[in-house]
Amino acid sequence: MNGFPALLDLTGRPVLVVGGGPVAARRARSLADAGADVLVVAPEISTEISALGVRTRPRPFEAADLDGVWLAMACTDDGAANSAVSAAAEQRRIFCVRADAATEGTARTSAIARHDGLTVAVNGGDDPLRAVALRDAIAAALDTGDLPSRRARRGPGGHVALVGGGPGDPELITVRGRRLVAEADVVVVDRLAPRALLEGLPADVEVIDCGKSAHRQNLTQAEINAVLADRALAGKRVVRLKGGDPFVFGRGGEEWRACVAAGVPVSVVPGLTSAIAAPAAAGIPLTHRGLAADFTVVSGHLDPGRPADEGIDWPGLAAHGGTLVLLMAMERLDLIAKELIEHGKAPDTPAAVVHSATLPEQQVVRARLDEIAAAARRAQIGAPAVVVVGAVVDVLG
Ligand SMILES: C[S@@+](CC[C@H](N)C(=O)[O-])C[C@H]1O[C@@H](n2cnc3c(N)ncnc32)[C@H](O)[C@@H]1O
Structure with missing residues (x-):
């Protein structure tokens, strides 16, 4: 069918859904969401439909149900019953969607995605699965921004x-x-x-x-x-x-x-945060059962020789058994390692420097704490880097 796509304003307009099962429930819900005045007719009305709060008539379809209706949906699981609905609708010049045989109806529903005030409706020829697949791809691309959906400016507020x-x-x-x-x-x-x-x-x-x-x-x-x-x-x-x-x-x-x-x-x-992503990208779990139950993230930006620096408690960190994560520490890595060791951290504590984590130029250097700064220098890696200190560094090999 070479149809004509249109968006119907169904606000307050009577529409008819014939059928009492899950398909009818889905259609009735989306029609109600669009503001339509929905009537569902079926010998048995599901609790799902009753819960929608739309008008219902628990009996078989009668042609008079179409009186005053703008749009009809034949959604029973019985082809003959759907045929009867669509024939009666045709006679009254009312568009009718058939759930069982789209090509037999006079209208078709679309696979719909709504995004930030946009409505995307896709029709897939005679194959509804194609439409759904394309709709899902468009919806995902709109969510990620891969498809532009730049909203026209509304008012002055930035x-x-x-x-x-x-x-x-x-x-x-x-x-x-x-x-x-x-x-x-x-x-x-x-x-x-x-x-x-x-x-x-x-x-x-x-x-x-x-x-x-x-x-x-x-x-x-x-x-x-x-x-x-x-x-x-x-x-x-x-x-x-x-x-x-x-x-x-x-x-x-x-x-x-x-x-x-x-x-x-x-x-x-x-x-x-790189504090978590960089170790992960280097295969270092910050916590590991039996090895480290917590981790501390510290800026190495300031000189650890000065006790009042940003309140960083280097002696406390040295004594602590958890994993230590240092950001902005490359310039002072010698000093920081020395400070930690002087306050009791074992010189052979495993340490790693993760440079440009998650980027193509990522590099990882592993060494003992007392050798990590020299090892990074030899490898010629500096900022940006995250330094990890603790037994977890070597746990995954
Ligand atoms: C000013 S801090 C900003 C931290 C950032 N807000 C975060 O949550 O990752 C900059 C420091 O983050 C670390 N950093 C950021 N991105 C990194 C990356 N891709 N690889 C390694 N370290 C990174 C480095 O220690 C760098 O010196």
């Missing part, structure tokens, strides 16, 4: 989403994060965010790059805070795309506060 991009592999961002990136007007991106996602952005999306090298930020934190607020106040959908999780050594809290102070709506999308 907002900021602090999106955790995961450790670097573009497949390790959340579905929501990916979708927000695809819908953004402005993306303010960190060096360690999954930058591969930027390649697919439309040309009119403003990309503001905050970091070019390991040690240099293009913009100060105050400038980043200002640009987020500025663009959102101009009505833009702003995504602050960060590496890992925004709230794990990501200064997401400061950006959140800056948005609130500027009166800008802000939300956070959690990300897979």
Whole structure:
């Protein structure tokens, strides 16, 4: 059939569903969801249908059931009964969908996906499974942002989403994060965010790059805070795309506060932190029955020689039996290892450096704690890297 696709406004309009089983229940539910005034006619009405709260007549179909109806659905498991419904509907010029034999009806239903105000309806010729397969693929691609569904701007209100991009592999961002990136007007991106996602952005999306090298930020934190607020106040959908999780050594809290102070709506999308992803990518479980029941994540950014540094309790960490995970520690790895050993950590405690985890250039170096810094130097690996210290490092071989 070379049909004509149309979206019916059924709000408040009487529609008829003939049948009392699961197919009739599905159709009755979607018609009710569309606001139709649904009447279900069948000798036996299932509890599923009764629970919908639609009108029911527990008896066989009569032609008069079609009086005043805009659309009919023949959904019994009896071909002859469905035929009778569709013939009676045809006589009254009422469109009728047949659940048992689509080609025999005068209308067909579509496989439907709804996404952020969009309705996608797919018809698969005479093969409903084709339509369902295509509908599912489209729905998944809309969810991930692989298919653009950029919403036209509604009103002046902008907002900021602090999106955790995961450790670097573009497949390790959340579905929501990916979708927000695809819908953004402005993306303010960190060096360690999954930058591969930027390649697919439309040309009119403003990309503001905050970091070019390991040690240099293009913009100060105050400038980043200002640009987020500025663009959102101009009505833009702003995504602050960060590496890992925004709230794990990501200064997401400061950006959140800056948005609130500027009166800008802000939300956070959690990300897979490198503290967990990097060890996993190197085959290191952070906890393992009998070896480590907990793990501690610490910034190695500050000099461990200074006792007041960010309240990091190096003697306590050295004494603790759990796994230690260090971020931003490469510059001071010698000092940190020395400090841990001086406070009682065994020099032969297994340790690993995971560089550029989840990216094609990922490298892993394993050594004893007292040799790990030298081993990393020999391998010429530095930041970005996550350091893991503890017996779990070698547990999977
Ligand atoms: C400023 S912190 C940001 C952490 C981030 N918010 C997170 O949750 O992963 C930067 C540090 O994260 C670590 N890091 C981030 N991505 C990494 C990766 N792909 N491989 C290894 N380490 C990474 C490194 O220790 C790096 O110096």
